[in-house]
Amino acid sequence: FFALPQVRRQLAMEIRAQFEAFHATxxxxxxxxxxxxxxxxxxxxxxxxEIGRDYGMIAVRLPSEPVEPLRAAFPDEHYSAPLYRPWIDWLRRRLHSAGLFVNDNFFGLAWTGGMVEGRLLRLLPQLPQGLSEIYFHPATARSAALSAAMPGYRHEEELAALLSPAAKSLVASLGIRLGGYSDFATGTATK
Incomplete structure (x- = not known):
């Protein structure tokens, strides 16, 4: 499928269209x-x-969720390394060789739709060195469309975790710097 030249051309056109749509915002x-x-x-x-360079792409997210911090935060739960680890390692090398910035760690896959305050507070002290993204799906309220697309997700609780005074205090006490990818790629992130 992906080896067919016409499919690769269609894929490139779709990727360019996605970058164009974002650029238009x-x-x-x-x-x-x-x-x-x-x-x-x-x-x-x-x-x-290849296409991202035309739109100023400087950073790419890698869904690289190490299991050790999860096990340390929740020793009674079982976590295993993802089967797609070789693809993550391959892409990390490709992105680095292309001069692009990537995160070291990514958290939230194991708890997709359930990154609630209790989990966040137990995960933060276990974060490894390097740039970690914590993945949320926050919303102020549910809708039929949101519930249909993401059944079982706890959107309001994830928003509450992001706004939690306890989480803010813990982030400060641990000296965790907050920012977007481009803040870290350019060295402008602050505490």
């Missing part, structure tokens, strides 16, 4: 990712790297 491009992490596929990754 006038927002600053912080980092690039793909729905369901499709950018881990080598064909998609190559196209994103």
């Amino acid at each position: 006038g927002l600053r491009l912080d980092h690039v990712n793909a729905h369901k992490h499709m950018h881990l596929h080598p064909t998609v990754a190559r196209a994103v790297i």
Whole structure:
């Protein structure tokens, strides 16, 4: 499928259209990712790297969730390394060789839709060195469309975790710096 030249051309056109649509918003491009992490596929990754340069792409999210911090935060739960680890390692090398900035760690896959305050407070002290993204799906309220697209997600609780005074205090006491990918790529992130 991905080996067919016409499919690769269609893929490139779709990726360019996505970059164009974002560019039309006038927002600053912080980092690039793909729905369901499709950018881990080598064909998609190559196209994103090539086309993204035209739109000022400087950083790409890697869904690299190490299990050790999860096990330390929740020793009674079972976590295993993802089967797609080789693709993450391959893409990390490709992105570095292309001069692009990437995160070291990514948290929230194991708890997709459930990054609530209790989990966040237990995860923060276990964060490893390097740049970690913590993945949330916050919302102020549920809708039928949101519930249908993300059944079982705890959107309001995830928003509450992000706004939690306890989490803010813990972030400060641990000396965790907050910012977007581009803040760290350019060294402008602050505590």
